Amino acid sequence: MKELFAPKREGDRRRGPLFAAAFVFLAASLTSPQTPGKAPTLSMVPVPLTTTQRAKATTVDLDFRVPIGYHINSNAPKDEFLIPTALKMDLPTDIVLGKIQYPAGEDVSFPFSPDEKLSVYSGDFTIAVDVHPLGSVVPGKYQIRGVLRYQACDNSACYPPKNLPVSFEVKVVKEPATHHANPAQSPHVHN
């Protein structure tokens, strides 16, 4: 028994606070990833500059992240009253928005509804947007803005719908000069 209460060695003293800190961290991490009762906020990964030619469509991937422990409805939820995740873009004149491709939702049942599968996004997901600068666009950089509307829940509660501002930049360049092969006008043809 004496050994148990023997004076602590230097190494033990150093490890003590570390052990305590690890214990507190573990306890904290076992509770909740975000403050309960507080609406989670989606984040968007910054989009690298996309270069595109005039009169040519380009697909831009927008990457979003749902905080751990939460989910949002997919773009096609299975219940008419659920609010779908939807992207709404506001484009400059002469740049046209093509198709918005939403990922398929993951069919998941939750403790609050074990018999029902909901179509949701959780973790990371990507929405692909087709951007189509018209031929009349002045070459240059264009900021494209919009909002992602979503409605999040966790395993026991839901939070009011929110709008996440979305923005990315597109650099429009001139289309390459076209060569019209016309032998009759070839500079190598001399009379």
Added chain:
Amino acid sequence: MGTSPGSPSSVPPQTPETSSGSPQKTGTGRSPLALVVVAFVVALMLYFGYHQARRGGVASIPRAGQSLIAPDFSLESLDGPAMHLSDFRGKAVLLNFWATWCGPCKIEMPWFVDLQKQYGPQGLQIVGVAMDDASKEDIAKFAKDMGVNYPILIGKEAVGDQYGGVPALPETFLIGRDGKIVDKIIGLRGKGEIEDSIKKALDTRPASSQASLAQ
């Protein structure tokens, strides 16, 4: 996997002398055991803090003495006329904030239908407040589909603010016959837990003569 003596990471072999340790200083260092105890207490505080937060605080609700008074309100009902919380004075009220887009709220509604049937004769009145952007018609359709047998009111943000902001749904307040809040439940809980809170609200006595509902 032995550690070679003399390497930087090597630990000197422990001898009986070092483990008895009498010559070493020990008085100034903090005991790891004490730190573990502190860590345990902090972890307990985090745990209880988390669960307290889940149950929610009602600090923003006006107090009368030591009790929390349920703020009165006037809200349009699906049936037409405006309803006031004070209309139910003398009854135990289960005030449920919900929305059509809230999955967990949908789970609770059939429970509330049953609980209204079971405890209505004893003086329980369940009242739903739809915190929704949906149209009145959509809310009515939803309530009809769910077979709701209690009044549904069209919520307003201002009323939500009176009840602490209602940041997450469902959020349910149990109000005693005296108009005082006896319990608050955030998020989906078991039917049994809701029933326990209802019993607590039914066990209260009506305020004698003075109006106890805050205006």
